[in-house]
Amino acid sequence: MQDILHILKTQGGDIVHSIGQHIGLSLISLLIAALIAIPLAILLMNHKRSANIMLQITSILQTIPSLALLGILIPIVGIGTVPSIIALVIYAVMPIFQNTYAGLTTIDPNLEEAATAFGLSRRMKLFRIELPLALPMIISGIRIAMVLIIGTATLAALIGAGGLGTYILLGIETNNNALLIIGAVLSALLALIFGAAIDWLGRLSFKKVGIILATLVVLIGGFAGYRKIASPETTITVAGKMGSEPEILINMYKDLIEHDHPRMKVATKANFGGTSFLFKALKSGSIDIYPEFTGTVLESLVKGQKSASHDPTKTYQVAKSALKSQYRMAYLKPMAYQNGYDLAVTKSFAAKYHLKTISDLTAVEGKIHAGFDPDFYQLKDGYPGLSKTYNLKFASAKTMEPSIRYKAIVNGKVNLVDGYTTDPEIQEYHLVTLKDDKRFFPPYQGAPLMTEKLLTAHPELRPTLNKLAGKVTTTDMQKMNYRVTVKHEKAATVARDYLKSHGLLD
Amino acid sequence: MIEFKNVSKRYTTNQAINDLNLTIPTGDFFVLVGPSGSGKTTTLKMLNRLIEPTDGNIYFNDKRIIDYDLKQLRLQMGYVLQNIALFPNLTIQENIAIQAESLGWPRKERIERARALLKQVDLDPDKYATRMPSELSGGEQQRVGIIRALAIKPKVVLMDEPFSALDPISRKQLQDLVLRLHKELSMTFVFVTHDMHEALRLGQHIAVMRLGHIQQVGTSQDIMEHPANDFVRGFFETEQAVQPETIQRLLDHGYGTATAAAPSLSTTSTVSELAAALKTTSAAVVATESGSRELSTADLLDYLAMKEVD
Numbered sequence: 001m002q003d004i005l006h007i008l009k010t011q012g013g014d015i016v017h018s019i020g021q022h023i024g025l026s027l028i029s030l031l032i033a034a035l036i037a038i039p040l041a042i043l044l045m046n047h048k049r050s051a052n053i054m055l056q057i058t059s060i061l062q063t064i065p066s067l068a069l070l071g072i073l074i075p076i077v078g079i080g081t082v083p084s085i086i087a088l089v090i091y092a093v094m095p096i097f098q099n100t101y102a103g104l105t106t107i108d109p110n111l112e113e114a115a116t117a118f119g120l121s122r123r124m125k126l127f128r129i130e131l132p133l134a135l136p137m138i139i140s141g142i143r144i145a146m147v148l149i150i151g152t153a154t155l156a157a158l159i160g161a162g163g164l165g166t167y168i169l170l171g172i173e174t175n176n177n178a179l180l181i182i183g184a185v186l187s188a189l190l191a192l193i194f195g196a197a198i199d200w201l202g203r204l205s206f207k208k209v210g211i212i213l214a215t216l217v218v219l220i221g222g223f224a225g226y227r228k229i230a231s232p233e234t235t236i237t238v239a240g241k242m243g244s245e246p247e248i249l250i251n252m253y254k255d256l257i258e259h260d261h262p263r264m265k266v267a268t269k270a271n272f273g274g275t276s277f278l279f280k281a282l283k284s285g286s287i288d289i290y291p292e293f294t295g296t297v298l299e300s301l302v303k304g305q306k307s308a309s310h311d312p313t314k315t316y317q318v319a320k321s322a323l324k325s326q327y328r329m330a331y332l333k334p335m336a337y338q339n340g341y342d343l344a345v346t347k348s349f350a351a352k353y354h355l356k357t358i359s360d361l362t363a364v365e366g367k368i369h370a371g372f373d374p375d376f377y378q379l380k381d382g383y384p385g386l387s388k389t390y391n392l393k394f395a396s397a398k399t400m401e402p403s404i405r406y407k408a409i410v411n412g413k414v415n416l417v418d419g420y421t422t423d424p425e426i427q428e429y430h431l432v433t434l435k436d437d438k439r440f441f442p443p444y445q446g447a448p449l450m451t452e453k454l455l456t457a458h459p460e461l462r463p464t465l466n467k468l469a470g471k472v473t474t475t476d477m478q479k480m481n482y483r484v485t486v487k488h489e490k491a492a493t494v495a496r497d498y499l500k501s502h503g504l505l506d
Numbered sequence: 507m508i509e510f511k512n513v514s515k516r517y518t519t520n521q522a523i524n525d526l527n528l529t530i531p532t533g534d535f536f537v538l539v540g541p542s543g544s545g546k547t548t549t550l551k552m553l554n555r556l557i558e559p560t561d562g563n564i565y566f567n568d569k570r571i572i573d574y575d576l577k578q579l580r581l582q583m584g585y586v587l588q589n590i591a592l593f594p595n596l597t598i599q600e601n602i603a604i605q606a607e608s609l610g611w612p613r614k615e616r617i618e619r620a621r622a623l624l625k626q627v628d629l630d631p632d633k634y635a636t637r638m639p640s641e642l643s644g645g646e647q648q649r650v651g652i653i654r655a656l657a658i659k660p661k662v663v664l665m666d667e668p669f670s671a672l673d674p675i676s677r678k679q680l681q682d683l684v685l686r687l688h689k690e691l692s693m694t695f696v697f698v699t700h701d702m703h704e705a706l707r708l709g710q711h712i713a714v715m716r717l718g719h720i721q722q723v724g725t726s727q728d729i730m731e732h733p734a735n736d737f738v739r740g741f742f743e744t745e746q747a748v749q750p751e752t753i754q755r756l757l758d759h760g761y762g763t764a765t766a767a768a769p770s771l772s773t774t775s776t777v778s779e780l781a782a783a784l785k786t787t788s789a790a791v792v793a794t795e796s797g798s799r800e801l802s803t804a805d806l807l808d809y810l811a812m813k814e815v816d
Binding site for chain 2: 111113114115132133206
């Protein structure tokens, strides 16, 4: 609870902005869906066969998992707001179409006959009789679509369209329940508020509903148009994965680029999505640069390089040449820090048994009760390989969820855990990481990834971004992560502080 | 004048109308009567082209109806439906003026016309004009249904079993109403019913139909006195055989309790008279040979329910 209040206090502005994005995305999608589905249902109301085919198509579209749909859309329309809206519209069309069609075709045939026998024109019959009679059904379709949209719109965060999903994804990614709750509760609240608003709309007359909808279209359209005109021309888009660390890095890139090249504008897209989304976005040209780990490149992006070397320099070289030959991408020099697995113990435990390296554990292996992340416990690159390389046999090793792991060692339930080298908890809980003296863990070094095309067009980016090469140690990164995730400072501030204190920025 | 010349209507499985020839004089109250499946409703709906004939021609004022502009034709033919079919989303006055609206009458004139028509059928415009159809009783709704068909002064009014869904009392009131309207308005009324009694009561001319054929056309007197064939005679006789039930039947079934109150009905009063009496009081008193007996609404309902089961 305290966490939630703290986040609300420090990030209130951002949250309001996200709510705005979420509402904008949802309303635009809902309007477009309604503008497609309702006229379509009217067109097909007297063509049963075509209408059935249409119902089938919309149902099939509905069954595509939202993530898959977003994935399909990225190569076609890129990332950001446009594919999110397209995906949301695709989902929302079905309930609106289905309900409108049902509403129009289940009107009492006697009323239809009366309207026909009175010689009413097609238009008058539709607007005076059929649509008003179908209105409750149409409204309920819109309501269903709206709840669906507000829920699904949380996924828009995955492809950089922002919204409340940002907090949910960030919460999951960083194991921060407070963020997760904020995102989930706010989107649920939005669904409730909009549901009530739509119910209220449903009680108004047909004419008033039309006027309100038209006003909304104009307002949103005008706002979007204004935003388009008013937004400054951006030349370079730097994106980052979920979490504080990429956000700090992309802010460093931004500061460095804008400092060295005053005529360049950099747009940052923090918490943009997972690895494959970012990589696809980079390929499609929706983003220009993002920081990627050498280990991740070999593991999941390039083909045929599964056996990662344990030598960081060699890993970087292999990754770099594979990216160049397979994707025509440029991978600039990595920073110093490693964000890979490590083993951590408490300060007192390390002092008591003089532990500095992983090899030192051999002497006390009978006293070690380890708590491991389930992945680490199973993967070849994790515990099984580690115990072989170092010839270690711990007294016990349990698997536990990553977030519980650190609490367990603080509470003395275990005395050794695995972690990522830059986890802020290492600083927060005063833990000591043990040196991987046999270089068992595969190296994960962060370096800026971009297309060769960008670098050819702007060769001046290379020296600028290479200023970070070999900089930012693991401890630096831990401290910065600590300030952002635990102390809730702004990533941009933390990044600038670092650059200034290391003479990279005046 | 309306003329059917060699009109047939075939559906894939059956012949609804077979070589129909019929003349309906201008200004007539013409009733089509027959059992279900006789083709009477099909005949009616061919007039405003809700149904198109497969063969033959229908003439309206010496011009084939297929040569009329469809909308113009329909605007000249008012239409009253069996299920009343008032538009539930429109107020009473909007319902009445729907055709006027489609003709682009100014709003003020539409309202005036609707109010005048309401007055004509004894519905207070101040009370009814802006109500929704669901707030009216069935009989009131069908009054509105009738005046809706009259709103733009059509030449012909088509009525498709308009009273079959109403209770006997409302039915009688509305029969009187259409007779009065017909007298006042000099329009041609074409009226479909399966109820011979209703046909005899309303029609200046009656066409008796069976299985897509006309059996006989004539005045009520013609048909009663000179039935053309056994079918017409039979149809007419069943009509005669059905005598209105008297209160004696209720008493025979043991309904009613002894009372000292003054009687207002006799044992030969009809059940509908009892129903009418029960509308104003909670119990009606009947004079019998063995003293006065009191019949309540519950007694009547029980009796009718029992009859229903039979």
